[in-house]
Amino acid sequence: MLGIMAALALAVALPFVVSGYRVFQFTMVLDYAIAVFGANILTGYNGQIALGNGAFYAIGAYTVAILMTHAGMPYWATIPIAAGTCFVAGFLFGLPALRLEGPYLALTTFALAVATPQLLKYHGIESWTGGVQGILFDKPDAPAGVPLNSDQFLYLFCLFVTVIMFVLGANLLRGRTGRAIIAIRDNPTAAAGMGIDTSLYKSLTFGVSALFTGVAGALGAIVTQFVSPDSFTLFLSISFIVGVVIGGVATVSGAFFGALFVEFVPNYADQISKAAPWAIYGALLIAFMYAMPTGVVGLLRLIVRRIDPQWAIRKDAGKQ
């Protein structure tokens, strides 16, 4: 609890100590953290491998862009609509996906991610989506009287939404629903034997994952004021899974470490070598996995346990 408070204080102070472009980058870290958490709920906690969450990110982003430009809605009001739309889309996609296990589900979601950019370019919906060009819209300003520049304001707005999403997600993952979600991953037959409606739970978890990803997509659109089909390629979907694994599978706080990797490592690789940034990216990814096979959070837990062996026991006792 103390750790969370300290991290939150740091996060609130951040936009006042770093430069404008850095503020934008950290805004994207928050945004990716929500998406990585969404992917982790489905893949890490529930055991359904999801390679297609970029599609829900795109739906969230386009929902915002279309509602703001065509319906003149304020940016903040579009987020719940993006969330609801993505939940329904995810739940419906999750229903047929129930028949698929492991690599078959992975391939189906992969297909979704591959198809997304081209579906968004489809002529029939061009008047809504802007076709290949996408949609450009205005940057929201801080409300009148609030002494913040728009980058700082957008950062704090995203932080506010991030806190809400993580509280909701963490609540979902403990207690009755959380145990059921994990039990299904560990042993679906036994889970059904314990009275868990595994089909319903898996579809709902798919919907929740899509909802988180959609909220991230909505924030991403508001922060960049631009959506276009080629922003939502397969690489985006894979990035979320990279974030899950780097941060720590089936951990809540891991999403932030994963998001830092997703946001900064490609840039960093580019600075090291303009000629072969992706080779550097790949090498860094391998180095991370080699150094921390259980992710950043896994490594941190290991270190804490080395220093204080009683920590885990006290922590569990505190839960009771």
Next chain:
Amino acid sequence: MTGATGNSGAPLLAIGELSVRFGGIVALNGVSFEVPRGQICGLIGPNGAGKTTLFNCLSRLYQPDGGTITFDGKDLLGLPRHKMAALGIGRTFQNLALFRTMSVRDNIMVGGHSTIRGGFVANSLRLPLVAREEAKLSARVAELIAALDLDGVADQPVQGLTFAVQKRVELARALACEPKLLLLDEPAGGLNHEEVEKLRELIGALRDRYGLTVLLVEHHMNLVMRVSDKVVALDFGRKIADGTPAEVQNAPDVIKAYLGASA
């Protein structure tokens, strides 16, 4: 069907002409028997006789090719598998089926899933109902942990515990749904002599304490014959005997089945 639930004279479980085929194999062939309320019914038979298959029909994991299962006056075969726990059927698995990454306590909490309320919305928002229901289940789980002597390991992950302890966790998990009928599939498997003696006392004690009816699959003859009120014997998917332990033990078909199996 008036007051079937309250009618203590009717058997809790009635199986009628149950048949299950897997391709060419007939795993169950027109099996019928009843389990009266409050009794411990042993189910014996050589390897491959169809005992686990029968359990899997009762958990609705297998869809029988024919026959009926009536539990507490209800037709079981009309219901989906995830309704069994709420209906009052708890089970353990022959080959352990625990949630391996979860703690002992959480495994047992999952066992009580059907006894408390609260779905995705209530849990995400942490509505007051959630804390109330969690507290209710936690208290009962703590009681089960004590009853099954799991206090020392309650907050450890189940993987890594000894086989005998994992079996007790499964038993506690099966009891967490507040079952009327408890299905035990080879609970003595892998236990030593002393542990089997303890298990025998435990099964009787749990039956009395929680008012259970028990269906017990076991190869350990000594245990079955001493703990059971009645015994049913299967061989190649057919029922070959049904009666008191003494009757079944001396039935010619049972003797033949076991001699044949060990020859």
